[in-house]
Amino acid sequence: MTELKQNFPAKDWLEAELADTLDEDYELEMSEPALSMEIAKIYKSAHPPSIDRMQYFRDLITLQSELIKLQSWVAYHRKKLVVIFEGRDSAGKGGVIKRITQRLNPRICRVVALPAPTEREKSQWYFQRYVPHLPAGGEIVLFDRSWYNRSGVERVMGFAQPDQVEEFFRDVPEFERMLVRSGITVVKYWFSITDEEQQMRFLMRIHDPMKQWKLSPMDLQSRVRWEQYTKAKEETFARTNIPEAPWFIVEGNDKKRARLNCIDHLLKQLPYEEVPHEEITLPERVFNPEYERQVLPRELYVPEKY
Numbered sequence: 001m002t003e004l005k006q007n008f009p010a011k012d013w014l015e016a017e018l019a020d021t022l023d024e025d026y027e028l029e030m031s032e033p034a035l036s037m038e039i040a041k042i043y044k045s046a047h048p049p050s051i052d053r054m055q056y057f058r059d060l061i062t063l064q065s066e067l068i069k070l071q072s073w074v075a076y077h078r079k080k081l082v083v084i085f086e087g088r089d090s091a092g093k094g095g096v097i098k099r100i101t102q103r104l105n106p107r108i109c110r111v112v113a114l115p116a117p118t119e120r121e122k123s124q125w126y127f128q129r130y131v132p133h134l135p136a137g138g139e140i141v142l143f144d145r146s147w148y149n150r151s152g153v154e155r156v157m158g159f160a161q162p163d164q165v166e167e168f169f170r171d172v173p174e175f176e177r178m179l180v181r182s183g184i185t186v187v188k189y190w191f192s193i194t195d196e197e198q199q200m201r202f203l204m205r206i207h208d209p210m211k212q213w214k215l216s217p218m219d220l221q222s223r224v225r226w227e228q229y230t231k232a233k234e235e236t237f238a239r240t241n242i243p244e245a246p247w248f249i250v251e252g253n254d255k256k257r258a259r260l261n262c263i264d265h266l267l268k269q270l271p272y273e274e275v276p277h278e279e280i281t282l283p284e285r286v287f288n289p290e291y292e293r294q295v296l297p298r299e300l301y302v303p304e305k306y
Contacts, residue, residue, distance in 0.1 A: 056256045063263045064103045071104050071140065073272035078137030080184040083266065084146045087191030088229070089219045090201040091252040096191075096262045097142055104140075113144040126150060126168060127175055134184065147172065151236045153218060156228045169239045176245040186245040187269050189262060190233070191252045195226055 085093040112133045121129045135141045150168040154160035241247045252258040
């Protein structure tokens with residue numbers, strides 16, 4: 001291990017990770033078809049220069065290395081962490097979640113994005129279908145949308161009756177206090193973008209065949225009902241922003257800054273620190289001189305096209 005560290009110092013590791021991340025980013029960009037000239041022109045004029053690309057990736061990798069420390073601390077001390085991601089459609093929740101989980105162990109940190117409730121689930125206690133996904137000791141759960149569907153999309157789209165919404169507002173503060181009393185840390189983020197920015201992002205998705213799947217009928221309705229969603233958000237904040245689980249708003253117009261700001265803020269919500277690690281050594285391979293490797297049929301192999 002020591003020899004490897006000497007031959008591959010920290011700076012070289014950072015540069016290697018940076019190069020790999022840049023390759024992935026270039027691959028994503030090259031896979032996206034060109035937008036129409038008019039949309040591209042409007043988008044560029046509406047957005048001031050963002051963070052320098054190289055600086056962004058350096059900061060992101062640094063924050064991701066801290067997330068690994070957080071993960072180790074959670075696992076070592078058997079902590080339980082829930083992070084809720086809510087907000088406007090296309091505000092960047094998915095991008096932040098992807099960057100948080102990118103280098104973490106999926107057995108420790110997992111994402112929960114529940115589909116629409118079944119008929120059976122609709123007859124249950126509202127929070128019941130979320131409870132099985134809560135973390136055990138040593139786990140992190142990221143909710144990509146959560147029980148706040150009741151005060152958001154279900155309310156605005158008429159899937160929940162006014163008395164059900166009112167019951168939710170009465171119950172959710174105590175529900176979250178129960179989670180906190182049980183030892184779960186609850187962190188809630190609301191991603192906010194302007195009306196104009198959401199419209200631009202929807203137009204970009206419409207003109208990008210590789211992103212059209214992100215536009216559901218519910219997403220399109222969020223454009224029509226922008227003001228209704230705003231009123232729903234305002235009442236949600238007013239009635240569920242409790243000391244035990246406060247809301248934090250992430251400004252999402254600049255995707256890169258939103259990702260960095262959110263991850264940095266999340267790290268500051270927990271008193272994580274370095275935890276003991278056993279020294280890892282690579283064991284010697286067991287060699288049997290009498291063993292002969294079998295020749296497998298060629299049809300079992302994936303063809304080498306590239």
